[in-house]
Amino acid sequence: MxxxxxxxxxxxxxPGPHIKGPKSIDKVMMLVIIALLPATAAxxxxxxxxxxFVLGVSILTALVTEMLIKxxxxxxxxxxxxxxxTGLLLALILPPRIPLWTVVIGSAFAIAIAKEAFGGxxxxxxxxxxxGRAFLATSFTGLMTRWxxxxxxxxxxxxxxxxxxxxxxxxxxxxxxxxxxxxGNIGGSIGETSALLLIAGGLFLVAIKIVNWRIPFIYIGTVxxxxxxxxxxxxxxxxxxxxxxxxxxxxxxxxxxxxxxxGKAVFAAGCGVLTVSIRLYGGMPEGxxxxxxxxNAFTPLIDGHFIPTPLGYxxxxxxxxxxxxxxxxxxxEExxxDxxxxxxxxDxxxxxxEEEKNxEExxxDxxxxxxxxxxxxxxxxxxQKESIKEGSK
Amino acid sequence: MAGMFWxxxxxxxxxxxxxxxxxxxxxxxxxxxxTIPMGQHLGAPAKPLVKKGDEVKAGxxxxxxxxxxxxxxxxxxxxxxxxxxxxxxxxxxxxxxxxIIESDGEDQHVTMDPMPNWRxxxxxxxxxxxxxxGIVGMGGATFPTHVKLSPPPGKSIDTIILNGxxxxxxxTSDHRxxxxxxxxxxxxxxxxxxLLDCDNVHIAIEKNKPDAISKMKELVDKAGMKxxxxxxxxxxxxxxxxxxxxxxxxxxxxxxxxxxxxxxxxVQNISTxxxxxxxxxxxxxxxxxxxxxxxxxxxxxxxMVRFGxxxxxxxxxxGGIVGDADxxxxxxxxxxxxxxxxxxPVIKGTNCILVKKADDSQERDCFRCASCINACPMGxxxxxxxxxxKKKRYEECADLYHVDNCVECGxxxxxxxxxxxxxxxxxxxxxxxxKMRAKK
Numbered sequence: 120m121x122x123x124x125x126x127x128x129x130x131x132x133x134p135g136p137h138i139k140g141p142k143s144i145d146k147v148m149m150l151v152i153i154a155l156l157p158a159t160a161a162x163x164x165x166x167x168x169x170x171x172f173v174l175g176v177s178i179l180t181a182l183v184t185e186m187l188i189k190x191x192x193x194x195x196x197x198x199x200x201x202x203x204x205t206g207l208l209l210a211l212i213l214p215p216r217i218p219l220w221t222v223v224i225g226s227a228f229a230i231a232i233a234k235e236a237f238g239g240x241x242x243x244x245x246x247x248x249x250x251g252r253a254f255l256a257t258s259f260t261g262l263m264t265r266w267x268x269x270x271x272x273x274x275x276x277x278x279x280x281x282x283x284x285x286x287x288x289x290x291x292x293x294x295x296x297x298x299x300x301x302x303g304n305i306g307g308s309i310g311e312t313s314a315l316l317l318i319a320g321g322l323f324l325v326a327i328k329i330v331n332w333r334i335p336f337i338y339i340g341t342v343x344x345x346x347x348x349x350x351x352x353x354x355x356x357x358x359x360x361x362x363x364x365x366x367x368x369x370x371x372x373x374x375x376x377x378x379x380x381x382g383k384a385v386f387a388a389g390c391g392v393l394t395v396s397i398r399l400y401g402g403m404p405e406g407x408x409x410x411x412x413x414x415n416a417f418t419p420l421i422d423g424h425f426i427p428t429p430l431g432y433x434x435x436x437x438x439x440x441x442x443x444x445x446x447x448x449x450x451x452e453e454x455x456x457d458x459x460x461x462x463x464x465x466d467x468x469x470x471x472x473e474e475e476k477n478x479e480e481x482x483x484d485x486x487x488x489x490x491x492x493x494x495x496x497x498x499x500x501x502x503q504k505e506s507i508k509e510g511s512k
Numbered sequence: 513m514a515g516m517f518w519x520x521x522x523x524x525x526x527x528x529x530x531x532x533x534x535x536x537x538x539x540x541x542x543x544x545x546x547t548i549p550m551g552q553h554l555g556a557p558a559k560p561l562v563k564k565g566d567e568v569k570a571g572x573x574x575x576x577x578x579x580x581x582x583x584x585x586x587x588x589x590x591x592x593x594x595x596x597x598x599x600x601x602x603x604x605x606x607x608x609x610x611x612i613i614e615s616d617g618e619d620q621h622v623t624m625d626p627m628p629n630w631r632x633x634x635x636x637x638x639x640x641x642x643x644x645x646g647i648v649g650m651g652g653a654t655f656p657t658h659v660k661l662s663p664p665p666g667k668s669i670d671t672i673i674l675n676g677x678x679x680x681x682x683x684t685s686d687h688r689x690x691x692x693x694x695x696x697x698x699x700x701x702x703x704x705x706x707l708l709d710c711d712n713v714h715i716a717i718e719k720n721k722p723d724a725i726s727k728m729k730e731l732v733d734k735a736g737m738k739x740x741x742x743x744x745x746x747x748x749x750x751x752x753x754x755x756x757x758x759x760x761x762x763x764x765x766x767x768x769x770x771x772x773x774x775x776x777x778x779v780q781n782i783s784t785x786x787x788x789x790x791x792x793x794x795x796x797x798x799x800x801x802x803x804x805x806x807x808x809x810x811x812x813x814x815x816m817v818r819f820g821x822x823x824x825x826x827x828x829x830x831g832g833i834v835g836d837a838d839x840x841x842x843x844x845x846x847x848x849x850x851x852x853x854x855x856x857p858v859i860k861g862t863n864c865i866l867v868k869k870a871d872d873s874q875e876r877d878c879f880r881c882a883s884c885i886n887a888c889p890m891g892x893x894x895x896x897x898x899x900x901x902k903k904k905r906y907e908e909c910a911d912l913y914h915v916d917n918c919v920e921c922g923x924x925x926x927x928x929x930x931x932x933x934x935x936x937x938x939x940x941x942x943x944x945x946x947k948m949r950a951k952k
Contacts, residue, residue: 131839131870132850134936136922138681139873140524142883142929197876241879241930331882373881378893429891429917430755431765 144240147373148200150329154320155207155368161316162309165269166215170309174210176219180226181206188235201240205229208248208368211310212361212408213255215267221259225251245415246375249408256408266306282306284360284404300358311361321367330371333380334387338366341391349399362394365407375415382418382425389414522889523748523756524923526846528720529681531812532804537688539816540829544615546588546820548574551601551608552859553648554655555581560611566593570621570818571797573644574611583656583860584646587613588799588818590620602842602856603849610857613820624795635707638792645791646798646860651675651686651752651781652843654861657788660780661707663773669708670776673761674701674785676717676724677745677752680844683864685802686782688814690717690724693786694731700789701740708778711739714761720747749846750921754779756889768917783863803858805830807867808837817858823865824854839870846922873931884924884934890917894924894934901937906948909941916942 163170181202189196209229213222229251237243256263266282282305299305303313311317324330339357346356356362361369370376370390377386390410397406551557556579568574568587575585594612601608624645630638643658663669674697678686690697705711715732717725725742732740743761745751755766757779764775772779783801790796799818803826806812810831817826823840827833841848842862858865884894896913900906909915915938924934 128833128838130850130852130854132852133839133870134850134933134939135841135843135848135920136846136926136935137839137841137848137850137866137868137871138526138845138926139871139931140526140926140928142927143931144876144879144929147881147929199876201879239877241877373879376880378880378882378885378895426893426912427885427891429768429914430759430889431767431770431917432891432914433767 144197144199144201147329148204150327151324151368152200152204152207154324155204155211155310157316157320158303158310158313158364159207159211161303161313162211162215165303165312166267166309170210170215172219173213173215173217173222173309174207176222177210177213177226178203178206180223181209181230184227184230185235188231189239192235192239194239199240202230205234205247205251208310209251211364212248212252212308214263214265215309216265217262221255221262224258225255228254241374243374244418245412246369246372249369249412249415252408253412268306269304269312282360282404284398297354297358300355308361308364311364314358314363317363317367321363324367324371330367331380331383333383334371334376335366337384337387338370338390338394339363341388342394345391345395349395351395351399356395356398360398360405361407365394365411366390369407370411370414375418377418377421377425379422379425379427381427382421385421385425386414386418389417522887522891522923523750524887524927525747526679526681526749526926528747530684530687530720531682531806532684532814533687535684535688535813537692537802537814537816540818540821540826542589542615542619543818543821543825544617545594545612546615546818547597547599547610547612547822547855547857548585548588548820549599549601549608549610549857549859550575550578550585551604551606552585552654552819552861553583554653555579555583557608558582558585560596560609562587562593562611564593564595567591568593568613570619571799572622573646573797574613577643577656581656581659583648583658584644584797586646586797586799587611588820589613589615590618591615600852602851602859603861621796624791624797626795627792630703630792631706638703638707641792642788644797645787647784647787647791648798648860649781650783650787650801650860650863652847652861652863653754654859657780657784660778661704663708663778667773668776669710669773669778670712671762671778672701672704672708672710672713673757673772673777673779674713674715674782675752675754675757675779676715676721676728676782677757678721679718679747679749679752680846680848680864681749682806682866683804683844684806685804685814685863687721687724689783689786689802690721691727694727696786696789697728697782698731698735698737699793700785700787702735702737703788703792704778704780704785710778713737713740714743715740716743716745716751716757716761718745718747718751749923749926750889750919753889753919753921755919756921759889768914798860801858801860801862803862804864805867806864807841808834808869809867810834819859820857822854823851823856823858826858826865827854827867833867835869837867837869839868841866841868846926847920875932876930878930878932881929883927883929887923887927889921889923890919892918894918894938895932897941898932898934898937901941901944904944906941906944910945915945918942 185202186196206226209226229247233245233247233250234243301315305312321335325332343353343357347353377383393410393413394406397409558575559578560575562574569590570587572587573584574587577583591614594614596611598607599610639658639662647657648654676686676690715728729742750756754772758764758766758772758777766772767774787798800816802814803817804814805826809827813830840851842851843864845866878895888894893913897909900909918938920935922935
């Protein structure tokens with residue numbers, strides 16, 4: 120009947136939903152970059168115009184590398200801002216007077232190896248910017264630890280100094296130092312000196328719900344409590360180094376953090392524990408970068424364990440488990456094994472790896488840490504997993 | 513308290529776009545021809561009782577239920593049966609029978625005896641009337657109402673929820689029905705309360721319809737129904753989804769794969785309750801409904817439409833299509849179903865005809881932002897289905913990630929910044945799982 124009319128218009132048949140929300144990858148990246156601008160500006164203000172070159176070179180290298188690799192992989196290149204963000208973040212965690220050729224190497228490594236080699240945005244395991252920094256830190260240790268004091272913006276000569284963290288063991292902490300640390304008038308990486316501006320940017324992202332508050336708050340909270348428990352100055356520890364930058368902008372990287380809220384909490388608590396451990400017992404003055412990288416590696420495991428309970432879920436699994444196994448003897452075994460790991464930790468204090476998980480952690484996030492711990496021993500895995508699942512529900 | 517911090521709210525804020533909110537319900541012209549599909553409800557299609565050439569009147573039974581979960585179908589105009597054809601189901605896209613009736617232009621009706629004394633009638637009599645009238649859930653799911661209102665023995669109902677949330681953008685048919693047929697809804701509700709022997713009632717209305725809220729409050733007060741609560745619901749999609757509504761209103765969780773019945777609740781759509789009133793008190797079979805024609809049409813309207821009217825006719829009645837719209841949807845923009853042509857007839861579950869420009873966003877790789885997880889009202893991890901379906905690991909979708917719990921509300925796809933059509937992946941997973949289970 121209406122065949123002629125139909126020919127006028129071609130109807131699209133698409134599955135629902137037929138409308139999409141306003142959020143897009145590009146917008147998310149753009150907003151994160153905007154949130155980083157104040158801290159970036161502070162970096163330029165404190166460390167001089169040379170910083171602009173570091174920033175420019177880092178971002179440009181990241182972009183060019185991404186384009187090249189996409190071409191090599193014969194995949195479409197999307198100008199989604201993720202490469203810009205990686206370049207920017209990398210620059211922010213480099214020392215202010217780093218030679219530009221080092222920046223090129225770091226930025227190219229971040230994109231080519233840490234990001235694209237794994238399949239590009241969404242597939243990388245490690246945070247690219249942090250991986251780039253870790254690569255530089257291990258390859259060019261000397262250059263990467265040459266810190267300078269803030270200078271009047273245009274003077275070229277900078278005074279070498281130590282960062283508050285590397286000094287901290289000598290002590291002398293007063294309110295003056297807190298203020299300088301909040302404002303950023305201290306030695307350190309380009310973007311991590313002004314805690315105040317980083318917090319402002321981070322809270323902005325939390326407010327517009329791009330960043331899930333659980334990661335930064337639990338991360339910083341863990342560091343604060345742990346430092347307090349050990350007898351260090353907790354305020355100093357949360358203001359020092361790259362913690363604010365790491366907690367608000369690095370650990371919250373969508374791609375490399377766990378998916379669920381509980382998973383994120385565990386991840387953040389783990390980052391906090393590792394950060395304090397590396398700062399106090401490790402060979403490096405600062406531990407934020409490596410703690411996040413280490414926890415990145417745990418993300419797939421955390422994701423696998425913390426699957427949210429669906430609405431109306433009535434735990435049929437427990438019964439299944441009992442049926443599958445001959446219930447009673449094995450149950451007891453499980454219980455025993457649950458208890459075992461804890462005393463072990465306390466026994467083996469001297470080993471650095473174990474030390475990270477000192478008893479203090481229990482105050483923070485019992486469940487979470489136990490789980491991370493549980494993933495480590497390979498043999499015990501099957502039984503462990505189940506006890507965790509039950510525990511987490 | 514911990515729960516407060518960790519509970520995911522679920523749902524998304526969708527734009528309202530209730531274009532036709534202020535337009536009173538108008539009578540659409542009686543069509544010269546209707547195409548009445550046999551599959552207008554959930555369950556078995558109805559079986560035609562008429563043949564080519566038969567004379568029928570509006571309200572006359574022309575098809576009987578094809579199974580326990582099925583419903584009567586009536587002629588919606590008076591005239592002659594022109595043909596019985598096979599056409600595509602507008603909801604499921606499967607072939608089904610449809611009766612074409614040509615109007616004689618007289619619009620003669622047949623009605624059943626009104627039951628003004630329904631309070632003295634037995635429940636069986638009233639249920640039989642609801643069944644005879646061919647009433648199905650008019651919120652979109654089209655579950656036969658007489659089945660819903662006769663809970664199996666052993667299940668007791670302690671709460672009735674009237675669903676006036678209308679959480680989908682654009683649609684205003686329930687809203688207008690509440691404003692203009694509030695009295696009928698209250699009467700229909702009383703019938704339901706008798707049938708289910710349940711006094712505790714919530715009329716759930718989203719906050720963005722304050723006029724409907726005050727109207728229903730006024731009517732309930734006038735009727736002196738002290739056990740009927742008008743409950744304002746937050747304007748979050750999909751508040752009108754049965755399970756979400758039960759959770760938000762009563763904090764009860766409908767078990768996976770279960771019905772609200774399992775937690776002692778019956779949820780009924782506003783328009784369905786009005787249809788119950790029409791059938792019991794006025795003896796009218798379900799032959800038409802209020803629907804919203806909206807989107808890219810010149811005059812978005814709320815129309816009282818006979819089933820079987822073609823989309824083309826209604827769109828023309830609303831002034832035709834504006835601009836370069838290229839998609840016609842039955843239902844709202846979130847869960848509605850695109851139609852292949854403007855010939856598609858209105859059926860019992862069609863609460864909206866939405867004309868719009870098709871969404872053309874390009875799918876990108878997931879960057880694990882977890883928007884979908886936070887948006888999911890059922891507490892699922894939609895993004896996992898994408899990964900698993902791509903790898904054809906369908907069993908894991910069901911066993912680990914409970915894909916069967918998905919109600920396909922579309923919140924995940926709506927919220928996805930990478931514009932991944934998550935619901936499509938979920939549908940693939942469900943279809944594959946169905947195949948696998950059938951084999952077993």
